[in-house]
Amino acid sequence: EVQLLESGGGLVQPGGSLRLSCAASRFTFSNYAMTWVRQAPGKGLEWVSGMGGSGGSTYYADSVKGRFTISRDNSKNTLYLQMNSLRAEDTAVYYCAKLRIAAVGPYDAFDIWGQGTLVTVSS
C-alpha cells in the first residue's frame, strides 16, 4: 500500500526552528511532485508548499515564504519542510501529500496523504 509517514513535529518556542520529514513508500517517489498542507486546530486546510519530483522547482504560500524551505532526498524517498522563525499562527497539523499525476508543480489533486504531525508554537 502506498504510504506517507510524517515525523518531526513538537512544541517549539516562537522564533524557533523545526524540520519535518515525510517518508514515502511503495511508489516511485522521484516521479511525483509532493506538497505540504497544514490545518490549524479547528480550522480548514491551508496549502503551504510544493516541490517537483526532480527537486528543481519549489513553491510557497506567501504566509511562509522566506521562513520555510521545502526539499527532498529522492535516494531516501523523503520529503522535508524546514521551518524557521516560527510564529504562534504556524501552530497546526502538517500533512504531506503526493500529487496524483503531476511531476513538476503542485497543479493536481493530492491523492495520498500522511497521517499528519502536530507543530505547536508556544512559549
Next chain:
Amino acid sequence: DIQMTQSPSSLSASVGDRVTITCQASQDISNYLNWYQQKPGKAPKLLIYDASNLETGVPSRFSGSGSGTDFTFTISSLQPEDIGTYYCQQYDNLPITFGQGTRLEIK
C-alpha cells in the same frame, strides 16, 4: 488569490437523502477543482478530481460536476459513514486554495 466559497457551511441530513454541496470560485478555474472528505482526527481523502472524475475506490454515490466558477458535489444516497467535513480545492493558480469546508452530520 482565488477564493473558494462553499455552501452550506454545515448541513444535517438523513440516511438515504441526496446531499448537495456547492463551491464557487472567485474566477474561472476551468475544471481544476477537486473534492476531499475529512473525518475527525484523520487526513483528508481525495474523492473527486478534475471536477467530475471519481477517484479509484471511491463509492459511486459520490459525484461532482461543474466548470468555470460554479461546481457541485453530490452524495446520491447518504450513508452513516459519510459524516465528516468536505472541502473543495482549486489548483488552477498558486496559491492552491481550499474552500472553508462543509460539515456533514446525520440527522
